[in-house]
Amino acid sequence: MPGGLFLPARAKRGVMTLAPSRRPELPVHSMSPRKNPKLDPQPASNAEKAPQERVSGQEPMTGAQASYLKTLSEQAREPDAYDEALTKAAASGRIAALKAKLAKEKNAGSERPG
Numbered sequence: 001m002p003g004g005l006f007l008p009a010r011a012k013r014g015v016m017t018l019a020p021s022r023r024p025e026l027p028v029h030s031m032s033p034r035k036n037p038k039l040d041p042q043p044a045s046n047a048e049k050a051p052q053e054r055v056s057g058q059e060p061m062t063g064a065q066a067s068y069l070k071t072l073s074e075q076a077r078e079p080d081a082y083d084e085a086l087t088k089a090a091a092s093g094r095i096a097a098l099k100a101k102l103a104k105e106k107n108a109g110s111e112r113p114g
Contacts, residue, residue, distance in 0.1 A: 057089035065091040072098040076105075 061069070066084070069091055073081040076098045086094065 058087050061086045061088050061091035065095065069095055069098070072102065076101050 065086075065088065066082075069086070070082050072095060073079055078098065078101075081094050081098060
């Protein structure tokens with residue numbers, strides 16, 4: 001359809017209607033200009049902290065981390081990089097290091113004339 005518009009079947013016959021809004025209108029007074037998540041500065045995010053500084057960093061690694069770390073350690077031919085007793089922070093660090101190693105190897109392999 002031109003312009004990316006979706007027109008119902010009735011519109012094809014020359015009758016153009018607007019579908020009623022499914023959301024109830026909010027009263028104007030409920031929209032406070034003081035609390036606008038798009039305009040107000042965002043609170044400090046936990047994602048900006050280093051893994052070892054996070055509150056949960058000293059907890060045992062998650063099942064997803066363990067599985068991913070096991071896969072990466074096998075791909076990188078470093079079986080000793082996997083350890084069941086790692087913390088979330090330590091696992092995160094090892095995952096990042098193995099991903100960087102594998103990316104470097106992949107880039108080095110793609111630069112060779114073949």
